[in-house]
Amino acid sequence: MRVALLATVALSLTACGQAARIDAPPQLSPVAESTELVAMQNPGLPLNLQTGLPAESASLWSSGRGSLLGTGRAETRGDIVTVVIEIDDKAEFSNSTNRSRSAGESLGVSDFFGIPQRIDRRLPxxxxxxxxxxxxxxxxxxxxxxxxxKERLTLRVAATVTEVLPNGSFAIEGRQELRLNYEIRELLVTGIVRPEDISRRNEVPYDRIAAARISYGGRGQIDRAQQPRFGQRVVDAVLPF
Structure with a gap:
């Protein structure tokens, strides 16, 4: 009875949790807790202090980011760079293996001091x-x-430089969430980028990102409908057959 009571309480709590989400759309992730916002709030030292070069504020032809000759590319922690994801991969593998082996062995005793002949008389x-x-x-x-x-994906996402590594490369991270009715589409991009791979339009292709991690998915009513029920997952994990 105690076990049955505990199981009933657990099922009731699970049902209440599911019922609370029936009419509520999935919630977006809070921006205040994101790594990108932390990097923007603590951008680090300016480039002229990092490299020891004198400031160019007195020059008429300054190459600063706000000047006419500036590049506008990401340069320090907290800057934003656009990641262009254009994946169109197709792979086919076919393997065939055949092996055949045949062997035969024979052993006989015909002459050994006449002993085989004597034994043959007593054999069947x-x-x-x-x-x-x-x-x-x-x-x-x-x-x-x-x-x-076969895979095909075309996306663009704004990523933030979260850290400037000792070798000058940028660690970037970008998150994008879009809610449509009761479904959220999520996109996550992380990796390491060299400054010289960023174009003058402040864009970098995904194949120039080292240690790239790209995640594209969703959560909501459709995602829950495609997943097996909680009880079925428990049974599949417990049953040995």
Missing amino acids: EGSSLGNAVGVNSNSDYSGDGKTSR
């Missing part, structure tokens, strides 16, 4: 030590495998 009719042992073996193996995959 048709038996002889002339062909005492015979072994034959045959082995065949065949394997066939094929893998086909």
